[in-house]
Amino acid sequence: MPKEQANWSPYDNNGGSCVAVAGADYCVIAADTRMSTGYNILTRDYSKICKLADKCVMASSGFQADVKALQKHLAARHLIYQHQHNKQMSCPAMAQLLSNTLYYKRFFPYYSFNVLGGLDNEGKGCVFTYDAVGSYEKVGYSCQGSGSTLIMPFLDNQLKSPSPLLLPAQDAVTPLAEAEAIDLIKTVFASASERDIYTGDKLEIVVINADGIRREYMDLRKD
C-alpha cells in the first residue's frame, strides 16, 4: 500500500521580503509590512522587524507565527544573558544564538527566513543571513523572502560583494554612505513590489548607527 500523504500542513507562508545592508559605521535593515495568505491580504501594517538587542535587529519573512515564537525565544535568552553577564549581547553573539536556536528544531523547523543586522563591538556594520535551519554567514548585504530572487541580483550588481575565496579576506561592507544605501533600498523595494504580488503596502526601514536606532517608512504599491 503506497504511503499516505498528510492533507494538513502545520505551516503557512505569509509572504513579504526583507533586506539588510551593512556599511562602514551603519547598518540598514528593511522589510515590507504586508502580511498575506494565499491570494488574500491579512493586514497591510505588520512589522517583520524585531529589535533583539541594543545594536542588533532581526528581520524575518516566512510563517509569522513561527517568527513570533522565535522572537519571543530569543528575547527570553537575551534577558538571561543580561542577568548573567551584566551587559547587552553583541551582534555576532546574537548571530550564533539564532543559529543554534534554529538548528535545535532541525526536525520540525521554524519556517522563518531571517536576516540579522547590527553593529559589531567595533561599531562597524554587520549583516548575517540564515536559512530555515540555522546555516548562517556574515555578509555585506542580504535579502530573504518572496521578493529575494528579484532583489538579490540587483544588490549583487550595485554592491558587488568580493569573493569570499580571496586572500587576504576582504571586507564585504559597502563603501556607500548611509543616505545612498537607503536610496538603494527604497528603489529595490519599489521594483520588487511591481513584480512580486506578496511584496507591497508599506516599507519599514530601520537604521542602526553610533547615534542609536531610527525608523523610517515609505509607501509601496497597494495592489
Added chain:
Amino acid sequence: MSKSVIETPPKGGFSFDLCKRNEMLSKKGVNPPSFRKTGTTIVGLIFQDGVILGADTRATEGPIVCDKNCEKIHYMAPNIYCCGAGTAADTEAVTDMVSSQLQLHRYHTGRESRVVTALTLLKRHLFNYQGYVSAALVLGGVDVTGPHLHTIYPHGSTDTLPFATMGSGSLAAMAVFESKYREGLTRNEGIELVTEAICSGIFNDLGSGSNVDICVITKGGKEYLRNHLQPNPRTYTSSKGYSFPKKTEVLLTKIIPLKEKVEIIEGGDAMEE
C-alpha cells in the same frame, strides 16, 4: 494475413493519449510546465442603455507579475466584447477563434451578430474539452434583441445575469456589486460602479492589480476605455539613477602562446617532385 493500420483523422475533443505517460512522469517527480494564469478580476453589468464590462490588467506566473498592463477585454464582434480569466493562452485562443467564427457567420447571414450566438459557440467548445481549456469568461454585448450579459465557466456551463464577476478577485468585486447595484443605472453611475468593483479586486486580491480597463457597449456603438483608471504608479524612482557596466567585467588578462613563433625564411631550395 497482414494487418493494415488505417490512419483515421482525430475526431475532435480531448486526446487522452498522453495522460498515462504524464501520470508516470509526475510520479517520478517531473512536473508539467506551469501555465501563465491571469489571476484576475473581471466584471460586467447591465445598465440603462446597454452593457459595461471591466477588467484589471495584471497577468501572473505563480507569485510573479509577468505583465503589468495586459488586455483582458477581448473583441468578439463590433457589438460584443468578452472578458477572460484563467489561463491566458486559453482565453486568447478561444475568444479569437469564436470572433473569427462570428465574422464568417455575419458574412453568411448578412446580419449583426447576436450575443447568444457567441455564447453557444463558446460553451460548445469549452464543454467539448471537458474543462481542460481553462477559460472563465464574462461575455457582454448589445444586439437587436437588447443588452445581454453572460458568464461562461471552463466546463461549459453558462449563466445569464444582470451583473457578474469572475476570476480570483470575483468575491471582492461581487461584494461591491451586491451592495451598490440597482436597475436602471446611468452610464456614468455604471462606469463608477464597475471601476469601484475592479478596484476592490485590485487592492484586496493579490492575483489582480495595476490598472482598470472599461468597455461600454450600447445600441449606438462601443467605447473601449483602455486604462480608464491608473491607481498604481511606481512608488519610488531614485533621482540619481543607476549605472550598469556595459559588459562583463574583465578581472584578469593572460595570453599564453600555444606554439612557438616560427620564422619563415624565403628563398630556400624549391621543392622537387
